[in-house]
Amino acid sequence: MKHKRIxxxxxxxxxxxxxxxxxxxxxxxxDTGTVEITGTTVNVRSGPGLSYSVTGDLEKxxxxxxxxxxxxxLEVRVDGQEGWIASWLTTExxxxxxxxxxxxxxxxxxxxxxxxxxxxxxxxxxxxAGDRAEVISSAGxxxxxxxRNSRGFVSKQYISFAEASEExxxxxxxxxxxxxxxxxxxxxxxxxxxxxxxxxxxxSKPDLSSKIQETVQKGQVFPVLSMAGNWVEIELAxxxxxxxxxxxxxxxxQTVETVKSDLNESVVILTxxxxxxxxxxxSSEVASxxxxxxKLAVLxxxxxxxxxxxxxxxxxxxxxWVVSTEEAFAKEQSETIVRKKGTLxxxxxxxxxxxxxxxxxxxxxxxxxxxxxxxxxxEILSHHLNAAGAEVVMTRQSDTYVDLRTRVSGSHxxxxxxxxxxxxxxxxxxxxxxxxxxxxxxxxxxxxxxxNAELGKKLTLHDRGVQHGNYLVLRENKQPAVLVxxxxxxxxxxERVLTSKQFREQAALGLYTGIINYFDAKLEE
Numbered sequence: 156m157k158h159k160r161i162x163x164x165x166x167x168x169x170x171x172x173x174x175x176x177x178x179x180x181x182x183x184x185x186d187t188g189t190v191e192i193t194g195t196t197v198n199v200r201s202g203p204g205l206s207y208s209v210t211g212d213l214e215k216x217x218x219x220x221x222x223x224x225x226x227x228x229l230e231v232r233v234d235g236q237e238g239w240i241a242s243w244l245t246t247e248x249x250x251x252x253x254x255x256x257x258x259x260x261x262x263x264x265x266x267x268x269x270x271x272x273x274x275x276x277x278x279x280x281x282x283x284a285g286d287r288a289e290v291i292s293s294a295g296x297x298x299x300x301x302x303r304n305s306r307g308f309v310s311k312q313y314i315s316f317a318e319a320s321e322e323x324x325x326x327x328x329x330x331x332x333x334x335x336x337x338x339x340x341x342x343x344x345x346x347x348x349x350x351x352x353x354x355x356x357x358x359s360k361p362d363l364s365s366k367i368q369e370t371v372q373k374g375q376v377f378p379v380l381s382m383a384g385n386w387v388e389i390e391l392a393x394x395x396x397x398x399x400x401x402x403x404x405x406x407x408x409q410t411v412e413t414v415k416s417d418l419n420e421s422v423v424i425l426t427x428x429x430x431x432x433x434x435x436x437x438s439s440e441v442a443s444x445x446x447x448x449x450k451l452a453v454l455x456x457x458x459x460x461x462x463x464x465x466x467x468x469x470x471x472x473x474x475x476w477v478v479s480t481e482e483a484f485a486k487e488q489s490e491t492i493v494r495k496k497g498t499l500x501x502x503x504x505x506x507x508x509x510x511x512x513x514x515x516x517x518x519x520x521x522x523x524x525x526x527x528x529x530x531x532x533x534e535i536l537s538h539h540l541n542a543a544g545a546e547v548v549m550t551r552q553s554d555t556y557v558d559l560r561t562r563v564s565g566s567h568x569x570x571x572x573x574x575x576x577x578x579x580x581x582x583x584x585x586x587x588x589x590x591x592x593x594x595x596x597x598x599x600x601x602x603x604x605x606x607n608a609e610l611g612k613k614l615t616l617h618d619r620g621v622q623h624g625n626y627l628v629l630r631e632n633k634q635p636a637v638l639v640x641x642x643x644x645x646x647x648x649x650e651r652v653l654t655s656k657q658f659r660e661q662a663a664l665g666l667y668t669g670i671i672n673y674f675d676a677k678l679e680e
Contacts, residue, residue, distance in 0.1 A: 189218050189219065189220055189221065190218070190219055190221055190229065190231070190242075190245040190246065191216065191217070191218055191219075191245060191246055192213045192214065192215050192216060192217045192218075192219070192240075192244065192245055193215060193244055193245055193246050193291055193292055193299070196212050196213070196214060196215070197212060197213045197214075197240050197241065197244045197245075198211075198212050198240070199211040199212060199213060199231075199233075199236075199238035199239065199240055200238060200239045200240070201238065201239070202239055203225040203228035203230070203239045204228065204239075205513075205514050205515075207239065210236075210238050211236065211238060213233065213240065217233065218233075219231035219232065219233045219240065219245075220232045220233070222237065224242070225239075227241065227242050227243060227513045228240070228241060228242060229241075229242050229245065241513065243513070243556065244558075246291075246292040257290040257316050258287050258288065258289065258290065258316065258354075259287065259288045259289075259290050259298055259300050259309065259314045259315075259316060260286070260287050260314060260315050260316070260353060260354065260372060260373075261282035261283060261286045261287075261288075261309075261313065261314055265281050265282075265283065266281060266282040266283070266286075266309055266310075266313050266314070267281060267309070268280045268281065268282060268300070268302055268305065268307035268308070268309055269307055269308050269309070270307060270308070270550065270551070270557045270561045270562075270565065271308060271512075271551075271555050271556065271557060272296075272297035272299070272308040273308075273553070273555055276308070276551065276552075276555055276557070277548065277549060277550050277551060277552070277557065277561075277565050279305050279307045279561065279564055279565050279568050280302065280303065280305055280307070280568045282302060282309065283437075283459075283474070283476055286302070286437055287437065287438065288300035288301060288302035288303075288309075289301040289302075290316070291306065293311070296310060296311050296312065297309070297310060297311060298310075298311050298314060305564045305568065306560075306561065306564075307561070315353040315373065316353065346378065346379055346407070347376050347377065347378060347379055347406070347407050348376070348377050348379050348387050348389050348399065348401075348404045348405070348406055349374065349375070349376045349404055349405045349407070350371050350372060350373050350374060350375045350376075350377075350399075350403065350404050351373065351403055351404045351405055352373055352403045352404075353372070353373050354370050354371075354372060354373075354438075355370065355371050355372075355399055355400075355403050355404070356370055356399070357369050357370065357371055357389070357391065357397035357398065357399055358397060358398045358399070359397065359398070360398060361383045361386030361388070361398045362398075365398070368391070368395075368397045369391070369397070369433075369434065369436070369438060369439045369440060370438045371391075371399070371434075371436055371438065372436060372437075372438065375435075375436060375458075376458075377389035377390060377391065378390040379406065380396060382401070383398075386398050386399070386400060386401065387399050387400075387401045387404070387406070391433070391434040391439070392433055392434045392435070392439075392462070392470070392472065395433060395434065420452075420453045421450050421451060421452050421453055422450070422451055422453055422461055422463065422473065422475075422478040422479065423448065423449070423450050423478060423479050424445040424446060424447055424448065424449040424450075424451070424473075424477070424478055425447055425477055425478060425479055426447055426477060427446045427447050428444050428446065429444060429445045429446070429447075429473065429477050429478075430444060430473075431443045431444060431445055431451075431463070431465070431471035431472070431473050432471060432472045432473070433471065433472070434472060435457045435458060435459075435460035435462070435472045436472075437474070439472075442465075442469065442471040443465060443469075443471060445473070451463040451464065451465070451473065451478075452464045454470060456475075457472070459474060459475050459476070460472045460473065460474055460475065461473050461474075461475060461478065494544075494674075494678065496675045496678060497543075497671060497675065498543055498544045499540060499543040499544045499545035499670070499671070499674060500543075500544035500545075501544070502544075502545050502546070502572040502573075502674060503545070503546045503547075503548060503569050503570060503571050503572050504540050504545045504546070504547050504548070504571065504572060504573050504574075504575065504670065505547075505548045505549075505550065505565060505566045505569055505571040505573070505574045505575070505634075506533045506536060506537055506540075506547060506548070506549050506550070506575055506577065507533075507549075507550040507562050507566075507574065507575065507576040507577065507628060508526075508529040508530040508532070508533040508549065508550065508551055508577055509525065509526070509529040509576060509577055509578040509579075510525055510526035510529060510578075511526050511529075511530070511551045511553075511554055511555050511556055511557060512526075512554055512555045512556025512557075513556045514526065514556055516529070516578070516579070517579065517580070517581035517644055517645070518581075518644070519581070519644030519645065519650040519653075519654075520585070520644070520645060520646075520647045520650055521647070521650050521651070521654075523644055523650055523653070523654050525578065525579045525581075525644060526554065527554075528579050528641075528644075528653065528654070528659070529577045529578060529579065530551070530553075530554070531659055532577050532641065532659045532662055532663055533549060533577050535659055535660055535663035536575075536577075536663040536666050536667055537549060539663060539664070539667040540667060540670070543667075543671065548565065548569045548571070550562045550565050559627045559628055560627070560631065562576075562628055563627070563628055563631045563632050566628075566632055566633075566634050566636065567632075567633060567634065570634075571634040571635075571636075572634070572635070572674070573602060573634070573635050573636075573637075573670060573673070573674075574628070574632055574634050574635065574636035574637070575606070575636075575637055575639065575666060575670075576626075576628050576629075576636070576637070576638040576639070577639060577641065577666075578638060578639065578640050578641070579640065579641055579642055579643075579644050579653060580640040580641075580642060580643045580644070580645070581643060581644050581645040582643065582645050583645070584645075585645055585646055585647065586646065587643055587645070587646065588616060588617050588642065588643050588646045588648075588649045589616050589617030589618060589619040589642065589643070590607075590610055590614060590616050590617075590618065590619060590639065590640060590641050590642055590662075591607075591619040591620065591621075591622055591639070591640045592604075592606050592607035592610070592620070592621045592622070592637055592638075592639050592640075593621075593622055593623070593624030593626060593629065593637065593638040593639070593640070594621065594622075594623065594624065594629060594636070594637055594638075595623065595624060595625060595626065595629035595630045595632075595636075596629070596630075596632075598635060599629060599632075599635050599636050599637060600621070601635075601673065602635045602636075602637050602669075602673050603621045603637045604621050605669040605670070605672050605673040605676070606637055606639060606665070606666055606669035606670070606673075607620065607621045607639075607669070608669065608672075609665040609666070609668040609669035609672065610639070610641075610662065610665040610666065610669065611665075612665065612668075613661045613662070613664055613665035613668070614641075614658075614661055614662060614665060615652075616642055616649065616652070624638055626638050639666065641653065641662050642658075
């Protein structure tokens with residue numbers, strides 16, 4: 156009887172244990188909450204990883220209820236359907252609400268906008284002091300922004316915030332009294348006004364109900380023309396004035412540093428579509444636009460801006476970081492390096508080691524991770540290209556996740572002369588082997604042919620040739636771009652070859668020689 160009771164007790168325990176699923180130590184159930192989608196289109200998968208099948212997608216701005224979390228993946232429910240999404244493409248609804256309506260304003264020149272919230276991540280572009288960007292989300296010491304149609308991350312310590320609701324705040328802090336007619340007083344001693352707040356509205360009249368002409372930034376200094384009560388009349392540009400509230404700045408008797416220029420001095424525009432503004436600030440209205448090579452006469456210089464004369468007789472301001480003085484431009488032109496055969500001087504090559512971070516890529520029969528091989532191969536190739544004089548840009552330099560559109564954006568920002576995406580292949584058929592070179596557009600095919608030809612000479616693998624491939628990094632890329640698959644990790648024998656240092660060196664050498672030959676041929680055209 157005693158034994159029967161013990162057996163019954165054990166059976167009961169086993170039944171209870173079987174009634175509850177085993178929990179992975181990384182699979183934790185979250186409190187009920189919601190997240191907002193920040194990616195343009197986010198795939199919903201059947202499981203927590205990129206290897207699981209796609210069951211649907213969510214658009215930017217959609218909300219999803221969080222059911223659980225496993226590593227960097229969230230199990231969510233939307234409209235009664237459940238699935239898994241990548242957490243790095245979402246933000247908590249509270250954070251999204253907090254971030255909405257905010258604008259990030261750079262406090263320094265040359266602020267790096269990176270592909271990931273990591274100092275080792277690729278630099279997509281740079282912001283200058285006063286440049287503004289839409290805030291997408293906030294994560295620790297990093298802010299995710301949208302700057303000139305590029306999404307990236309900047310360090311929080313180098314930016315300030317301008318709220319969309321700032322106007323309402325200013326109304327409360329400036330005055331709660333009814334507008335009064337103030338007597339305009341000429342200024343004798345005070346000659347300049349320095350903005351002390353992150354963003355300050357400039358109005359057409361000394362009245363909170365008057366029209367906002369533009370917004371000026373902290374640290375900017377303007378000549379003072381007159382005062383009316385607590386309002387200051389400032390000169391924004393030639394023949395353009397406005398009013399600001401005196402409490403939001405510092406009045407002084409120091410004159411604004413405006414250097415008159417010799418009439419013979421001029422600047423040359425460096426980029427197509429450069430903005431020419433009505434005042435010396437990035438927030439002022441665009442008066443006109445100029446293209447690369449346009450020459451404009453300089454009338455004066457104010458801080459980091461040139462006041463220039465336009466063809467219709469009007470004047471405008473252009474930032475000094477987007478132009479070159481005519482003398483410097485002529486010197487640069489005369490000093491342009493003439494590239495010789497066998498060198499890559501003056502060329503920019505973007506190397507894209509496939510996958511990284513949460514995206515490990517394919518996994519070999521012997522558990523080799525694709526993301527590790529792609530980075531090692533790219534590092535060897537980068538060394539060869541640098542030695543030949545090229546400027547090499549890596550889309551990632553460590554085991555970090557970089558989404559595909561950011562990689563393409565980096566190619567465009569760098570003005571890549573060539574974009575090489577490095578991958579290793581896999582398939583369900585373990586007998587398939589060999590390397591392949593892919594292109595999408597006709598202007599990419601020639602580069603693919605040169606690379607594939609040299610890989611064929613350096614590698615002992617089966618040559619699968621040049622093929623058309625509808626990959627995003629090729630399809631969305633405006634630069635000459637090629638994606639190479641250097642062999643199949645799903646083939647046991649080939650995997651042993653691919654994981655050797657000797658193979659990576661030969662593969663990198665083949666790619667390097669192909670790049671050299673491609674650009675040498677361009678010299679002969």
